[in-house]
Amino acid sequence: MMTFKQLEAIYWVAKLGGFSQAAQKLHTTQSAVSKRVLELEAAFGTPMFDRTLRASRLTEKGEEMFAIAQDLLDRREAAIERFAQVEQPERRLRIGVTELVAMTWLPRFVAAVHARFPRTLFEPDVDDSFSLRSKLLLDELDIAILPDLFDDSRIAKTTVGKVRNIWMAKPGLLGRNHLNVHDIAAQRVLTQGGRSATGSLYEEWFRDAGISSTNRIVSNSLMAIIGMTVSGLGVAHLPQACLQPMLDLGMLEGLQVFPPVPDVGFAVARKSDRHSTVIDMLVETARESCDFGQAFQASEQPS
C-alpha cells in the first residue's frame, strides 16, 4: 500500500531512464526495482511505464504518480532535515499572518517589533489559516496571527482583535441595498476556499439558511477577491474598515444583509510546548499594535 520504497523506485527509474540505473542509485538489484514498480502498478491497477519502447518512458498516469512521488519524497527529506537540526536559538522570527493582516497592520507590527529587537531577522509568511496552523505545528513558524476559529490543544492562543466584514459589490450590481441570505445566494459569490477559516464561516452561514450550492468563484486570495468584486464579477464579504477608502470612492458598495455573518476574532497563536520570553514579548507587541483599520496605502504617509 504505497511505501516510500515504491515511490523511490518510480522516481529514480523515471529520473534516470532505466531500471538498472535506478537499482544502482538505490543500492539494490534491477530485479528488486522492477518488483517495487510492479507492486505500485498493481496497487493502483495501472501501468506507470510504457514498456513497448526500449527506454522506459512514463505513461500519463505514471507522470502523475511521478509528481506524487517527487512531492512526498521531497517532503520526507525536508522533514528529516528540519528534525535533525538542533534547536537553533538564532534570532530569526518567522511570523505567519493571513492576507488581511498583511494588508493592514503587518507593517506597523514589524516596525514595532524591530524597535524592540533591532538585530532580528524577520520573515513574515502570508498564507491561509489552515496552512499557517500546519506550519506552526511543523515548527516552520514561531507565531501566527489568524482568525480565532479553531481549537487545538497543541496550540496556545491570545485574542488580539476583531474584524467586521460586510457584504460588498460593485455599485449598481444589485438593485436594492437591503438583502437577505437568499438574495446573496442568488448572486455569484466570491469567497475564500475551505482552507481559509473565514471561508468556512460562510459555508456554515449558507448551510444554516438551508442553502447548499451557490454560484461561486473560489479563490485563496483576499486580494484577488477584492479585485474581482470591484470588477463586478460578484458579491463578497469583505473587511469594512480597511476597504472604507474604496467605499468612499464609490468603487464598492456596502450591502445590508440579514442575518449578519458573525464577526471574526483574531488571535496570536503559538505552539503550546514552545516557551520563550521572545515569543511572549511578540504576543504583547502584537496586542499593542493591533489595528485592522487602515490598509497600508494610507498609513505613515510622509507629510
Added chain:
Amino acid sequence: MMTFKQLEAIYWVAKLGGFSQAAQKLHTTQSAVSKRVLELEAAFGTPMFDRTLRASRLTEKGEEMFAIAQDLLDRREAAIERFAQVEQPERRLRIGVTELVAMTWLPRFVAAVHARFPRTLFEPDVDDSFSLRSKLLLDELDIAILPDLFDDSRIAKTTVGKVRNIWMAKPGLLGRNHLNVHDIAAQRVLTQGGRSATGSLYEEWFRDAGISSTNRIVSNSLMAIIGMTVSGLGVAHLPQACLQPMLDLGMLEGLQVFPPVPDVGFAVARKSDRHSTVIDMLVETARESCDFGQAFQASEQPS
C-alpha cells in the same frame, strides 16, 4: 529509514493515547506497534514518548515528529484520493497565478474567460511560483501564469508579457536617487524568498556583484512587502506600472539603480501531457487580456 508504517504507528499512538489502541486501529498487535515506534526513535536517536507516565504522552521531539507524521500521512492519503479519481471532464478551471497577477489583470482575465465560458466554475489560486509549478505537476491546477524563469520538459509555456520592476523606498529614506548595487545592499532589503522566482532573481543579482549577505526582511507576500516598503522599513524591487499611483502620490519613491535587474517575463504554463481545446482557448484569452499596468483599484470604475 522512516517508513509510512512507523509514521502510522506514532500517529495513532499519539492520537489514541495508547499502543494497544493504535494496534487495534492498525490491525496488528501492540508489540508490533511498540517496535515500529522504537525503530523510529532509534533512527532519530531520541524518544518520542514519555514512558514515565502511565498514559503515553509525546515528548517535545515527539510532538514535532507527530506533526511530520500527520503531514506526510495526510498528503499520501490526498495523493491517492486524487490519483484514484478518473479524469473528470468537469467544467472547473483551476488557474494558478502569482500575487502580482492577482493584483493587476486577474479580474479582467476572469471576466474575459467568463464571457467565453459562462457556465464554468472558476478557482483562482494565488501562490508563489515554486508552489504553482508543483501544483501544476500534481494536476491540482489546469494552468498557471507565472514568471518565465525556469525550464521543465513536463511543462509547456507560452509567453504573455513582461514586467518592469524598479527599486523603491519611502521618500527621503535614502539621500540620493542614483545608486548602485552596493548602496542597495547597504540598506535593509525587502524581498520575496527563494520560493518565488523573482525572489531568486535578486539573489543572483547580488551574487553577481559579489555580495553575499545583506540585511533583509524576507516575505512570501508581495502585498506585505509593498506595505513594509511604504512604512519605510527598507527598499524593495517592485513592479513600476501597477504602483505608479503610489509613486504619484508620493507614498513611494523610485530609485535609479545600476546595474539594472533584468525584466521578468510572464508565461502561461500547463502540463505538457494535457491537451485540451479549453486550455488552448484559455491561453489565447490570457494573451489577449494581459496587462500588468493597472492595479485593480483603478480598473473599471463606475462612472
Added chain:
DNA sequence: CATTCTTACGTACTGCGTAAGAATG
C-alpha cells in the same frame, strides 16, 4: 493487581538476489 509497554523467542512471510526467460531494435 490491573494496566501498559518492553523483551524474548520462535515463526511466517515479505522482499531480495541470482539466474534464466522474453521482448525489443
Added chain:
DNA sequence: CATTCTTACGCAGTACGTAAGAATG
C-alpha cells in the same frame, strides 16, 4: 545479439505474534 525488463526460485532477514517480564499507580 546486445540490451532491457520480467519471471522463477530459493534464501535471508525483517517484521510479526505469542507470551512472559518490568514498571506504574
